[in-house]
Amino acid sequence: MISIDNYANLVTAFSDLLLVSIHVILYEREIYPASLFIAARKYNHPVRQARHPRVCQWIQDAVNACTEELLKCTVxxxxxxxxxxxxxxxxxxxxxxxxxxxxxxxxxxxxxxxxPAAAPNDTTSTPTIPDSQDPAAIPHIDIEEQLRAVLTKLSYASVKLGKLPAECTFSVSMELKNDSPAPEGNPPVWIAAEYQGPDKSRRQPSQRGAETNRTIPIRSLSLGAMALETWIEEAAGKQELMHS
Structure with missing residues (x-):
């Protein structure tokens, strides 16, 4: 049962979506051979899941690291x-x-x-969602339907991107809110990226400063506290990089 009635449950629901999405992306973009994926189901929807233990563990560890920062509200x-x-x-x-x-x-x-919009401001310390749908009133089936739509759109949008060259790799990155402390750990889980500066858009294909050539919208969700935007960006000069 998917619940987003408090922040911890919201982060859990999103982390589950992120985990499955990474598997779907790796399959659709052919980062690994199709034979390394098995058929699975999520949100009552057929998906592909990597079956190599080390790949699965790496993805799970990456999502766990994201979850840790999401719970701090820094992402x-x-x-x-x-x-x-x-x-x-x-x-x-x-x-x-x-x-x-x-x-x-x-x-x-x-x-x-x-x-509700017409209600006075709440003065308690309880987390609030003004001008939004009551999370307790959102049926489980509606949440599942919206999350399923993200996976479906990811698969369809990948077709528009064309075939990648062999031996491409992937990484997971986070961009933090202004003034948020850098994640800590020993050994460190995250590697700090080069600072982009205030005059550069944060919506870039990588932390290395590549410019965006095309943006493909995936899905916009507004489910109570779960306000989520998803899209794909292609780097400028992608074709040249693919053939170089």
Whole structure:
């Protein structure tokens, strides 16, 4: 049963979507041979899942690292980056979570409170969702349908991207909110990317500063507190990079 009635459950629901989406992207973009994937189902929808233990563990570890930062409310977006054999950015699959609510660590398990537009401001410390749908009233089947649509759109949109060269790789990246502390760990899970500067758009195909040639919208979700935008970006000069 999928629930988004508090922040912890919202992050869990999104992390599950992110995990399955990475498998779908790797299959659709042929990062690994099709024989390394098995048929599975998620949200009552057929998907492909990598079956190599080390690949599955790497993906799970990456999603767990994202989840840890999401629970701190420090993340603006998460991206799956497709890189050429020469480590140049070709495509970026973006999950924009900047509209997720910001919740105090002590309140991540507190139920969201829905405040109608005409209601007075809530003065309690309970996480609130103004001018939005009551999360407790969103049927499980509706949440599942919306998440299923993201996976379906990812598969369809990949057809528009064309075939990639052999031996491409991928990475997972995060962009943090302004003034958010860098993730800590020993050994470090995340590698700091080059600072882009305030005059550059944060919506770029990779943290290496490649410019965007084309953007393909995937899905926009507005399910109570789960306000999510997803899209694909192609790097400028992708064709040249593919043939170089």
């Amino acid at each position: 603006d977006l998460i991206a799956i980056n497709i890189l050429s054999p020469a480590n140049k950015p070709l495509e970026r699959f973006v999950f924009d979570v900047s509209a997720f609510p910001v919740v105090a660590p002590s309140d991540i398990h507190s139920p969201f409170v829905h405040i």
